[in-house]
Amino acid sequence: MGRYLLTLRRFWATALAGQLEYQLNVLIDLLAMAGNLAGSLFVISLFYGPGRSLGGWSWESALVVVGVYTVLDGACSSLLRPNLSTIATHVQQGTLDFILLKPIDSQFWLSFRTVSPAGLPEIGSGLGLILWAASKAGASPTPTGCLTAALMLASSLVILYSLWFGLATTSIWFVKTWNATEVLRAALTAGRYPISAYPLGLRNLLTVVLPVAFLTTVPAEAILGRVSVGAAAASLLMATVTLMLCRGFWRYALRFYSSASS
Amino acid sequence: MPIVCAERLSKTYRVAQKQPGLGGTLRHFFWRRSRLVEAVRDLSFSIEPGEMVGFLGANGAGKTTTLKMLSGLVYPSGGNLLVAGHSPQRRQASFLRSITLVMGQKQQLIWDLPPLDSFRVNAAVYGLDDTEAKRRINELAEMLELGEELTRPVRKLSLGERMKAELLAALLHRPSLLFLDEPTLGLDVNAQARVRTFLADYNRRHGATVLLTSHYMADITALCPRVLLIHQGGLFYDGSLEALTQRLSPCRLVRLELKTPLPASAFSSYGQVEAIDGREVKLLIARDQLTGAVARLLGDLEVLDLEVADPPIEDVIGQLFQKGVVQ
Amino acid sequence: MRIARVLLSSQYAYMLEYRAEIALWTLSGVVPFIMLALWSQVDASGGGTGELGLNRLQLGRYFLSAFIVRQFTIAWVVWAFEEDALQGRLSHALLQPLHPLWRYLGAHLAEQATRLPFVALLVGLFFLLQPDTVWLPSLGQAFAALLAIWMAFTINFLLQSAIAILCFWSERANALERLLYIPYLFLSGLVAPLEVFPPAVRAAALWTPFPYMIAFPAQLLSGNPPSISGGFAAMALWIALLLPLVALLWKAGVRRYSAMGA
Numbered sequence: 052m053g054r055y056l057l058t059l060r061r062f063w064a065t066a067l068a069g070q071l072e073y074q075l076n077v078l079i080d081l082l083a084m085a086g087n088l089a090g091s092l093f094v095i096s097l098f099y100g101p102g103r104s105l106g107g108w109s110w111e112s113a114l115v116v117v118g119v120y121t122v123l124d125g126a127c128s129s130l131l132r133p134n135l136s137t138i139a140t141h142v143q144q145g146t147l148d149f150i151l152l153k154p155i156d157s158q159f160w161l162s163f164r165t166v167s168p169a170g171l172p173e174i175g176s177g178l179g180l181i182l183w184a185a186s187k188a189g190a191s192p193t194p195t196g197c198l199t200a201a202l203m204l205a206s207s208l209v210i211l212y213s214l215w216f217g218l219a220t221t222s223i224w225f226v227k228t229w230n231a232t233e234v235l236r237a238a239l240t241a242g243r244y245p246i247s248a249y250p251l252g253l254r255n256l257l258t259v260v261l262p263v264a265f266l267t268t269v270p271a272e273a274i275l276g277r278v279s280v281g282a283a284a285a286s287l288l289m290a291t292v293t294l295m296l297c298r299g300f301w302r303y304a305l306r307f308y309s310s311a312s313s
Numbered sequence: 314m315p316i317v318c319a320e321r322l323s324k325t326y327r328v329a330q331k332q333p334g335l336g337g338t339l340r341h342f343f344w345r346r347s348r349l350v351e352a353v354r355d356l357s358f359s360i361e362p363g364e365m366v367g368f369l370g371a372n373g374a375g376k377t378t379t380l381k382m383l384s385g386l387v388y389p390s391g392g393n394l395l396v397a398g399h400s401p402q403r404r405q406a407s408f409l410r411s412i413t414l415v416m417g418q419k420q421q422l423i424w425d426l427p428p429l430d431s432f433r434v435n436a437a438v439y440g441l442d443d444t445e446a447k448r449r450i451n452e453l454a455e456m457l458e459l460g461e462e463l464t465r466p467v468r469k470l471s472l473g474e475r476m477k478a479e480l481l482a483a484l485l486h487r488p489s490l491l492f493l494d495e496p497t498l499g500l501d502v503n504a505q506a507r508v509r510t511f512l513a514d515y516n517r518r519h520g521a522t523v524l525l526t527s528h529y530m531a532d533i534t535a536l537c538p539r540v541l542l543i544h545q546g547g548l549f550y551d552g553s554l555e556a557l558t559q560r561l562s563p564c565r566l567v568r569l570e571l572k573t574p575l576p577a578s579a580f581s582s583y584g585q586v587e588a589i590d591g592r593e594v595k596l597l598i599a600r601d602q603l604t605g606a607v608a609r610l611l612g613d614l615e616v617l618d619l620e621v622a623d624p625p626i627e628d629v630i631g632q633l634f635q636k637g638v639v640q
Numbered sequence: 641m642r643i644a645r646v647l648l649s650s651q652y653a654y655m656l657e658y659r660a661e662i663a664l665w666t667l668s669g670v671v672p673f674i675m676l677a678l679w680s681q682v683d684a685s686g687g688g689t690g691e692l693g694l695n696r697l698q699l700g701r702y703f704l705s706a707f708i709v710r711q712f713t714i715a716w717v718v719w720a721f722e723e724d725a726l727q728g729r730l731s732h733a734l735l736q737p738l739h740p741l742w743r744y745l746g747a748h749l750a751e752q753a754t755r756l757p758f759v760a761l762l763v764g765l766f767f768l769l770q771p772d773t774v775w776l777p778s779l780g781q782a783f784a785a786l787l788a789i790w791m792a793f794t795i796n797f798l799l800q801s802a803i804a805i806l807c808f809w810s811e812r813a814n815a816l817e818r819l820l821y822i823p824y825l826f827l828s829g830l831v832a833p834l835e836v837f838p839p840a841v842r843a844a845a846l847w848t849p850f851p852y853m854i855a856f857p858a859q860l861l862s863g864n865p866p867s868i869s870g871g872f873a874a875m876a877l878w879i880a881l882l883l884p885l886v887a888l889l890w891k892a893g894v895r896r897y898s899a900m901g902a
Contacts, residue, residue: 079818083822154438237671238674
């Protein structure tokens, strides 16, 4: 365990050192964050007019969903995208060989090899939006409420990670899979809005097949202090199952990996 | 107790086939045909600790596949394999700690950062503490004649410097079994020689076993007393390099320096004329007729100097691969 | 002419090789459908058509058209260009007596051809699910829409080319592309029909090229255009503006590239 922590520290120290060369990035990231947030707010404001609302959610509580989405998006930019998009490259160039021959878990290496500060502004502004909107919506923080909210956020992160890693794993067979991750990303934009705003059929699809509901709506409900026990339990179950599936899938895929021939 | 023990090792790949052109593409669109390719078949050999063994073979003979099976990257489709007391394909941590793989055309160093940063990552991965890591880096850097290069970003290093840094990164955990796939590829002659000296040095110092493939025969002749010749996926020869030369080339090369030049026809009764350059003549003479022919040459002609050697190993092996002969 | 034929057929063969990826790309354009689901619910809860200015049928047709337009106007010049520059293929391309941008154009057209069956499949599926939205644009409408789609593609292609050329100066061109995508996403009409924008925002958006890249062709296709001549005039203007800009940038970029001796 200690070895993994030390390795993680070295990983991220080298990653940050590598990226400090490009200061311009900071500006671009900030601009992207501001643009994305403004756009999200703009679109959601279009849904709210006199007598109109989104799936029965008040304007403020819908903003909590946007906030959760923004945090997740930031986590993607910081951790998921930089790491998981390199899996296909490693397969293509055969450098996965080096990783497989290290006495360290290959999934750990591939998932946490690098970190990018790009998502930090988004995570920050997302958290800010959550706090502001939640207080506006009249949520009162209790210890158990905060704990549930944190737990739901964590499990939504785990679900997102597992889905993405599972897709990235298919690059062992198909080599070029970043298109598949684009599909995932497009589908996940459904998470910008509360799940109850969708027609019933789609709502079920987004809960069971593509667990978008657990990504943003359930954590937002937890933050607003109105999540049902059933939904919270389902979210934790979903997180455990997807994580185990993605781990098993990776091991299975490695058996097929025959490494790009010299 | 051998460190590598392979019994009837084999590997079959499934490869998709496609005809060129638009028609082929469209046909491929609807039904994919594939065929099985036997990359390695029935390969048996064993290697003792501390040996330096060269894998020889033409492109696609199965060298790299074999090396990857030995290191645990490729699952064998058949046969038994025991490397350093482990089944390599299970890739247990204790096995991985005792081996390393270096590939001449692939790199593990972080491109934008100095090699030292990559070393620190590797040290953490292999669980080395800082002082020990530093000691080993210094020791290896000295052996490899690396100095300030270690603080320059990898992208600014020359190919030779980068290869030396790769070797350092690969050997930091002091593996006892080294798999080297074309470690000198693309290097200039000097850099090649330095890598060779280093490998021999490392082998002596730590008693490490080295398995090596290379296109440069000089690597093999300098490092490997024993070679395995792989041809079309099977083991064609296992033994010393000299014996291989003898077996492959039934002739020896006799170089003569004459007092006066003579036409080629004058030598036809002694052996096959390889080259004539003024007073210098090169003859290929069958091994069993060598002594008699040399005696006659010395008696019949005015010879100033005479030298007997094996034909260059590159030529012998090259001929073998070109003709594709397997007897 | 012969060059064009060979180029197109070889690119088409190449793209067929990647049909799986292209199918996924097509799928990743589902955003309009997600938005349609949301808008139709809002409409239902709002209880009328007056408020949005569009009825359910028009909404469905608009978003389906937006999906189609998006499919045939996607450009990925920045991505391809960066890849070529990184792999060192650019120097080869510059030596050939054919402007590299033509090569990319050929690749795009070939990719659209590969995409066609997948798009048709999705459109068929959509009609199957919502049979009452089926409509057939008149010949004149279809022709105008086709022309608008091509012009929209041209605008997108030129915009992307301009950014791609900035690769000659900066390694961060793809970050710029990410920035450009944000206003494109929110202002083009991909997430909401322009009719529901507040008037001030709509007026401002019409000064940017973005609404002409999705909304205007989609309106034409769904048979509900605000002003045909105005739209085409704006598109022509943008093309007339971008074309010389790209040509100039390209010249300067190549000069810089050869000066650096790369």
